[in-house]
Amino acid sequence: MIISEDGLSVYPVKVPTKYNLRSFNFYLLEEAGSLTLIDAGIDSEECWECFMRTMNENGYTLHDLTRIIVTHNHEDHVGLINRISSIKEIPLYAHQESIHRLKRDKAFFLLRIEFFEQLYQEMGCGAAGEQQVQKLREAVRKNEKNRIQADIVTFADGDTIAGMQVIETPGHSSDHVVFLHEQKKWLFAGDHLISHISSNALVEPDRNGKRQLTLVEYVDSLKKCLQLDAEIVYPGHGEFIYNHKQLITKRLHRINEKAERILRLIRSGISTANQLAYAYYKDKYESQFSLVMSEIIGHLDYLETRHKVQKELKKGVWHYDVQPVKGEEGSYESNN
Numbered sequence: 001m002i003i004s005e006d007g008l009s010v011y012p013v014k015v016p017t018k019y020n021l022r023s024f025n026f027y028l029l030e031e032a033g034s035l036t037l038i039d040a041g042i043d044s045e046e047c048w049e050c051f052m053r054t055m056n057e058n059g060y061t062l063h064d065l066t067r068i069i070v071t072h073n074h075e076d077h078v079g080l081i082n083r084i085s086s087i088k089e090i091p092l093y094a095h096q097e098s099i100h101r102l103k104r105d106k107a108f109f110l111l112r113i114e115f116f117e118q119l120y121q122e123m124g125c126g127a128a129g130e131q132q133v134q135k136l137r138e139a140v141r142k143n144e145k146n147r148i149q150a151d152i153v154t155f156a157d158g159d160t161i162a163g164m165q166v167i168e169t170p171g172h173s174s175d176h177v178v179f180l181h182e183q184k185k186w187l188f189a190g191d192h193l194i195s196h197i198s199s200n201a202l203v204e205p206d207r208n209g210k211r212q213l214t215l216v217e218y219v220d221s222l223k224k225c226l227q228l229d230a231e232i233v234y235p236g237h238g239e240f241i242y243n244h245k246q247l248i249t250k251r252l253h254r255i256n257e258k259a260e261r262i263l264r265l266i267r268s269g270i271s272t273a274n275q276l277a278y279a280y281y282k283d284k285y286e287s288q289f290s291l292v293m294s295e296i297i298g299h300l301d302y303l304e305t306r307h308k309v310q311k312e313l314k315k316g317v318w319h320y321d322v323q324p325v326k327g328e329e330g331s332y333e334s335n336n
């Protein structure tokens with residue numbers, strides 16, 4: 001499938017997967033004689049073949065590529081970059097916050113392990129948390145080979161690249177951006193917006209090891225995109241989106257609903273993030289521990305910034321409680 005208008009063409013590369021992501025999508029954009037690769041799929045033979053086939057069928061070779069730009073650092077969006085740049089050296093553009101992750105910066109990844117160790121302790125996760133930290137340690141060693149070799153040029157909010165505006169949309173990841181072609185109303189959305197599943201706002205530390213309020217940021221980024229004029233949204237997974245405002249409204253609604261359900265659990269007396277995760281997700285708690293904890297912690301942050309809950313550190317573990325409504329305490333609602 002090719003979307004072509006006024007000398008501009010988008011050639012989607014869609015690699016199916018049996019997982020619930022349905023497909024890994026990335027895109028070739030041809031404009032004014034330049035050919036930009038937007039994201040770079042997963043590192044697999046199937047993905048590479050699919051990419052090469054899309055290039056060949058449309059009369060291109062790797063030597064026609066002008067640049068690679070990425071929406072965020074996740075491995076299913078940068079998978080083919082090393083293969084491409086080992087054949088042809090081309091500029092890679094990414095957000096400043098992507099660099100230490102793409103370059104597998106050792107100090108950062110050690111800091112990240114310490115971050116999760118402390119986080120899971122403070123959230124009351126016990127043995128399950130320790131197990132997850134051990135998995136992280138192994139992943140750091142295993143993923144060393146995924147270090148992106150190419151030099152990275154950074155872009156920031158408001159920059160123009162390949163005729164598109166760069167818009168920072170942190171939340172799913174701290175370095176996440178979307179690319180908007182204002183004239184064509186095309187939005188390359190990475191994992192910010194996916195049609196068939198809600199995107200996870202993964203809990204992560206920033207470069208200095210400080211926890212970011214990722215779900216709170218994600219909500220702000222969704223609201224930012226609600227203002228954008230886009231006719232086609234090209235996502236990183238699944239089908240194209242033609243009604244992004246409706247979809248964003250639905251996602252925002254779901255976040256509120258989930259927060260309300262968690263609030264009800266807190267009212268019933270459950271106080272730690274770990275207990276909430278277990279009560280909310282049951283069997284998924286074990287099989288998808290890090291995702292589940294991310295979701296609960298994210299929604300607790302969301303409730304906290306809205307003054308619905310407050311937390312207290314008791315014996316090294318955060319306990320959440322419902323925050324009393326100011327109006328109920330007496331004089332706050334009077335006119336004085």
Ligand SMILES: [Zn+2]
Pocket residue numbers: 072074172173191
């Ligand atoms: Zn992602």
